[in-house]
Amino acid sequence: MAVSAVAEPQSFSDPVAILNRALRAAIVKALGEEHADIDPAIRAIQNPQFGDYQVNVAMGLAKQLPGSGNPRQLAAKILAAAPPELGDIADKLEVAGPGFINIRLKTEALGRFLQAMDTAQLGVQRETDTHPIAIDLCGVNVAKQMHVGHLRSTIIGDSLARVLERRGRRVLRENHLGDWGLPIAMVLRELREKRVNLDALQLDDLDRAYRDAQKKAENDEAALEAAKKTLVKLQNNDPALVRDWHKLIDCTMRAVYESFDLLSVNLGPENNRGESFYRDRLPGVVDAFVRSGIAHEDQGAIIVRFDDRERPLIIRKSDGGYLYGTTDLAAVRYRVQELGADRVIYVVDARQRDHFRDVFDAAHKIGWDRTKDGARAELIHVGFGSVLGADHKPLKTRSGENVTLKTLLVEAIARGVAEVTKRAEDPTAPTHGLPESDLQAIGKAVGIGAVKFADLSNDLVRDYEFNLDRMVAFEGRTGPYLQYAHARVCSIFAKAGIGMHGAGAIRSDFRIVEPAEHRLALALLKYGGVVADVARTLEPHRLCTYLYDLADAYSTFYQECPVLKADDPATRQARLRLCDLVRRVLADGLGLLGIDAPRRM
């Protein structure tokens, strides 16, 4: 009872769901019960002159069913069998082209769909699965400060987490810190040798030590041996060394949390579960693999072989040490079998694709991709491309060093603040006269929004050029454009003297009349479907594309359809309600990207 009360109105807010049901019924009636599983293949139409939605099923089906006639005849047959509810919502139904069924919705039906969507859920369906989803993100190395390489993992992972949470799933953000192993030992040894006071440790000291230690490890056998000895001491819990290790981590993580704050991501100390967490589980991993016969000794090392590739996965070195693959296997086991996750998502650089293939296949061989209650867990690598500089090579400073994340974010925020401040000087601007602290906060949202939207808005697998000038130009297809669209809606309500809560009290019916309103309504109704697509495909750029289309449709509407100055009070109320829905979808969608939507900018 309670379930249907929640689920029913939501499903009625998505025209595709209703059309889908009607067309399935039509197919069964026209062709028989055995075709109940056929997907009618309903898609939004690109070219509005054809209508709003197209049904593509007839073309494929005509070939599979001998004697069903040509695709156009089959489409006509299906259409003739359509239940009356289809006629209730559509004012145009016709067969076109090679066998499309084109549908245009009645304006009253659009109003009813919008009415159904106008709840706190905004048409987003919630998943019922109660398993948590684990997302491996950020993955910062504690021996050095964050650079651009960590930007993508952090903001993509955070956005995916928000989308999945929005769909009703419990998400475990796992910051798999690089806090263990030889590199850490090398840096610790280097710091000790230089007698750096660890209580006053600065990031610059750390970066220098990291560089020096790496250089020595390459050239100096003795230094490498010393580092290995340091590692053994650390692994044996040498008290003084463990204390230093904690100081090192504190130093880096303080800066990491500052970057999280600048980035406005939902991450903090509670998300830390680094490599060191798994250190006591590594022998058990190797033991399990050897005992099950999946791994064997080879040239002194323990390896897992696969039938379809030369490359083995090494899980223990010939000197008895473990590798990151071992840690990753321990983490899979922990996340699936102890945390109970039925989806483990690794938001990690695409260059690690081969590595994750090996790890996932090994985990599957030994059965660690099954939760305790028997559910099959999906192990997914969401690989993303590199961040490149203007020369299309990995981004570096002029002196050839990695660009630090903080430098980059501070610069983006400064640009955002400068832009907001400049515009606030105009006496007619809604931001005119705002206190300095407000302008700072808005500028931060704009600058960070620009960086995030630029990162999230293209296909993840591609490398992309980090061009701050282009990102914060704030013209065209950018984060600030979306924020601006949102702020303009807010401005209408401010001018009307209606607060954000007052907007919810508008109970006038939706009235879709003008073409711009029609287009805007269709865009709004797609929201729930797009969020579902992103949850399934783990591709945030689909949401970016959608939000831009929505803002674009709104801008046209804004230009062509006066709201406060509408011809009659009924139109004014109906348009106000449409504006309210646009505002909430924009704010909600931007929120899923981790982008703030200020009321003024």
Next chain:
RNA sequence: GCGCGCGUAGCUCAAUUGGAUAGAGCAUCGGCCUUCGAAGCCGAGGGUUAAAGGUUCGAGUCCUUUCGCGCGCGCCA
């Protein structure tokens, strides 16, 4: 050498996973501010989707080959 990924307008990118005339932004050119915010709107030009073949009603998308770029390949993470 083997494997993986990518190649779309001058530039940066989309294309609802095989659907109708391949779409946006930037840049260029032309219109629109005494009416709700011009970070905006409306319009124009710009394409052999790297190349060739194949699959079918239909291919940027799938298959084969070639070219170009990037990345990864037993004891780092």
